[in-house]
Amino acid sequence: MTLLTFRFAPSPNGELHLGHAYSALLNRKLAKASGGSLLLRIEDIDTTRCTPQFEAGVLADLKWLGFGWEEPVRRQSEHFAEYQAVLDRLIRDDLVYPAFMSRGEIRAFIADSEKRGRDWPRDPDGVPLYPSADKALPVRERKRRVAENAPFAWRLDVAAAVSRIGKGLTWAEFTDETLSTTRSVEARPQDWGDVIVARRDIPTSYHLAVVIDDALQAISHVVRGQDLFSATGVQRLLQELLGLPQPAYFHHRLILGSDGRKLSKSLGDTGLAKLRDAGASPDDIGRMVGL
Structure with missing residues (x-):
């Protein structure tokens, strides 16, 4: 057993x-x-x-x-070295990109878009999704900015990641505190846009660290608050990309x-x-x- x-x-x-x-x-x-x-x-x-x-x-x-x-x-x-090794893999696989826009630049970009009549999409927490402008930067320009120590964060190219796995994602969610029955939940990582997976000075984020830790510690059951329910979709995507085992989940009442x-x-x-x-x-x- x-x-x-x-x-x-x-x-x-x-x-x-x-x-x-x-x-x-x-x-x-x-x-x-x-x-x-x-x-x-x-x-x-x-x-x-x-x-x-x-x-x-x-x-x-x-x-x-x-x-x-x-x-x-x-x-x-x-354990930053362990996270850095996984981040390096995502960089090599061209699944992340350096995102340079500051919070002020993001707000200005979105405000300009909304002035032109476009409703800007938001994630399940109500935060505007990150603009896709940085993904269009030429590799030479990215390297130049990084070499000049421009502030940036590594963001997951969610569209590329979803395309890479080539299948729909689900997770097993227990229906109550007895953990006797599960239901299948559709994972929707795209609802979060291109999430941060690491920063320039810290080689991980919550999403990346938690899936690595759960795998290394052989966690079979993740029991946590309902406020993290939707975020599980991002973590399921990372698990699939990295070939990590999938725990069963229960998101309890707050x-x-x-x-x-x-x-x-x-x-x-x-x-x-x-x-x-x-x-x-x-x-x-x-x-x-x-x-």
Whole structure:
């Protein structure tokens, strides 16, 4: 019998809140029920916002909850060489391109297009898709800009990537927290446009790192928030391009604030440290998130 492997993968760029607690505890519950294992991954590729202080807080909160994990913990910031090797492969295969437009230039380009009566397409999060102008740059011009240290990001040429795999994409999505039944979901990576897969100074992005890590850690079940449901389409595309195994997915309900919006680290919503200091117990946290 194949051992099931789950993971909880927080980013140490703020304090954990009730939404993180729900995801961590649900992963623990499912791993225990299936006789599987549970890994902790620290997703800290954002070296500006992620700090050792926040990571220490994350670990302290998880230990207080009674959340255990196998060692060693994978920290993404320690594996840039692995991500660089995969990025180099995508570059060689001509599936990514350097994108030089600044945010201001993107806004101006889109505004000019909309003035001429074109409704600019947006991704599932409502963000305008990246213009395709950089894809038309001659190779010599690209190399010149890179050599002159012009700021850029590596973007996936989604149209070329979809054409390369030559087939439709789906993923197996569990229908509820019991993980007893799955349905097939159509992956639509094109809805996101040419997503960033790496930056000039950081050889990866969330999308690229997460599929590499899930493969290297033999993750069989990805259990995470509903806010990442649509993004799974991009990750399925990368898995196919790179020949990586496909986990099964479950995108669980979100814990919302009293105003109905998703909880946020940046706004300090229902932080676990604050709840603990106010006298809450780990059992209280479980009840608050419906577990």
